[in-house]
Amino acid sequence: MPTLATYARVYVEDLDTALPTFVRLTGEQPKLRFTYRDLELATVGGYLILGGSEAALAPYRGTHATAIVASLDEPLRITEEHGGEILDGPNDVPTGRNMTVRHPAGATIEYVEFAPETRSAAGVR
Template sequence: MPVVRTLTRVYVDDLDAALPTFVGLTGEQPSLRFPYRDLELASIGGHLLIAGTEEALAPYRGTHATVIVTSLDEVLALVATHGGEILDGPNAVPTGRNLTARHPGGATVEYVEFHAEAAATLA
């Protein structure tokens, strides 16, 4: 289950206001931008900007990173083997499938298996 990319989560209240700074920092344009539930998300460089109201962001703030993997099934097996806990998912999301796991030691990580169209943005 190779990790394809790890994204640092950055929680913001206004995606349009936040993006120019990250364009300047990374020298890149967002590779993905999409709505999810009451949120707006954009991937830029090694960051995943997640925008919404405090209320909308609250359930997600405890997640430390987003990790793009080639196989969610392998993540499920790994989490079970090491005594972690699946907090949410697997779910269908705009980029493919995801799940959120709490690992022994307390790290909470979202794992995403991209569908072909989303995976093409990584090239």
């Protein structure tokens, strides 16, 4: 199961305030920007920046990273084989499909299967 891309998650109060710093740090413009529930999200370089109120961010703060995969089938199978726990999903989301997994050692990872148009926009092969 190849991981196509991995994003470090950054939680901020205001996405518009945070973006200029990450644009400057990475030398890249946001490739994706979208809303999900009460959050605003953007990808810049290797970061997934999640903006929202403390209450809106609270359910997501325990997730350590976001991994982009070609299909959710393989991480789903591996999670089940190794005794991990599916915390949420699979779900349809603005960028494709996702699920959040707690692995046996405790790492919590969001796996995302980008829709073809999102994959192209994000520059993920």
